[in-house]
Amino acid sequence: MSRITAPECGESPTAEGETGSGARGGKAFPRALNGVALAVAAGSGALLSVGAFLGLYVRPTSDDWCALWKTRDMGVLGISADFYRTQNGRVTNAFLTGLVYLDGMRGAKLMPVLLVVGFGVVLTLLGRAALRALGHPRPPVVLLLAAVALFEALLFFAGTRAYQVLLWAPATLSHTLPSLIGLTAVLGAVVAARSPRPRARRAGVAMAVVTGLAIGMLSEPFTMVAGIFAAAAGLACLPRFGRTKDRYVTLWCAAACAGLAGGLVLLYTSPGARWRRAQTPQEPMTLEGAGETFHDWWRIWQTIGGQWAYLGAAAVGVLLGLGVAFAGRPGVRAPSAGADRPRRVPWALALLPVPLIALASLGVTYGLRSGYGPTGWTYGRTWTNFVVPLLLTLCAYGAAAGHRLGRLLLAPGRSASRAATLTVAGALTVAGALALGSATALVRPVYTMTGQTVYRSIAWDHQNARIRAEAAKGATEVTYRPLPIASLAEPFFTEAYARDWVAQCAARYYGVDRVRRP
Secondary structure, three states: OOOEOOOOOOOOOOEHHHHHHHHHHHHHHHHHHHHHHHHHHHHHHHHHHHHHHHHHHOOOOOHHHHHHHHHHHHHHHHHHHHHHHHHOOOHHHHHHHHHHOOOOOHHHHHHHHHHHHHHHHHHHHHHHHHHHHOOOOOOOHHHHHHHHHHHHHHHHHOOOOHHHHHOOHHHHHHHHHHHHHHHHHHHHHHHHHHOOOHHHHHHHHHHHHHHHHHHHOOOHHHHHHHHHHHHHHHHHOOHHHOOOOOOHHHHHHHHHHHHHHHHHHHHHOOHHHHHHHHHOOOOOOOHHHHHHHHHHHHHHHHHHHOOHHHHHHHHHHHHHHHHHHHOOOOOOOOOOOOOOOOOOOOHHHHHOHHHHHHHHHHHHHHHHHHHHHHHHHHOHHHHHHHHHHHHHHHHHHHHHHHHHHHHHHOOOOOOOOHHHHHHHHHHHHHHHHHHHHHHHHOHHHHHHHHHHHHHHHHHHHHHHHHHHHHHHOOOOEEEOOOOOOOOOOOOOOOOOHHHOHHHHHHHHHHOOOEEEOO
């Protein structure tokens, strides 16, 4: 039984047991929350460290063979011109490819580190900016880092093509790096918006055009995804709807869309793109074709939905939301009444990402079927273009739910009752277990990828030394044993040597006339 103490002047009767319990709970809960966050961050960080370190064991396969010899023989500008005239028109993609392979495989080996660090820094800064914009001036750093680390781990390792998403440079340049560039552009827009100098905003809009133009010639799938989200954001932020005070956001989004459209037009009209379309002539859209596209789209989402680890993004968001609800409080009580209050987001605006993700993924699916046929939907590396906004949305919804729960149960001036304490503790336990379980579920794919990558690098190094020794002695034909990994093409992936572009590029790389089967 709690003992009621006699009230002092101006005070109301207080249950001593509830106050003591609330004070203890107010201290214990943040400690438990930070402990769970540290465990999630440590587990996810360990996985990311392994993934980044595996870059040292990456060896050429598939498109690497062609990129290596073309960069070596043509240079960066030469391979850029080659892509524009004879390949696909992706000038930005070719330019970055030339930079990556300028020193052999060294750039490709460093790409995983660049992606892990780049996403980590940009997402952390964007998360802080978003929370401050919503009225939370002191976001919990540990929880934010845990959310970012688990986000990255899910992005790189939870899909069906983890090796291609993180370790294979041609795929990362086309489908992983564009998301990082897009997020960096958004961060730049936020920094420009906060600047008191008008020239900063003008520079931000100009950079949006340039960045959009570059992305338009880098990756068609991401161009479409980015265009859909930029157009929706620009319309939602029109001043007439009362969400913004001026037209900066709308102008920035319009500039980005203009840049994306311009880059896509330059790509589409290039000689290389025309040649590529001629290899696979497009058939008119029919009801049957539309139905097959929807079927492929549904199978993609069935595959994504079958990976329960993605729920960890929502779970770590709940932890972040609970932490934000406690931020700045000495115990379970909130700051004074004069403190900033969180800004509410209308339901229609909060739910907008769902149809946008569905539309963007459908567009990517259509492009895959048009370019690669009935099996195009299985190219999981392209899913990254819409998995990034999916994970951001899951994390944001989880954070909103966690914050709402924390504010309802721990509102200013309300004593922490036993029921409220148990409810918050239960939410922490469930969300923490799901977040930790999500990170744990990624251990197996990372372990498998590590073994395959290291084993292949050892076998490749031995074979490479033998082939180079034979070529140095004047051999015009060398024996190459295929070392397949991650469903990527190796020499002799097709019976007809005239169509085996991988074998031909491998021969050019080694400076011989032909590579032959063992």
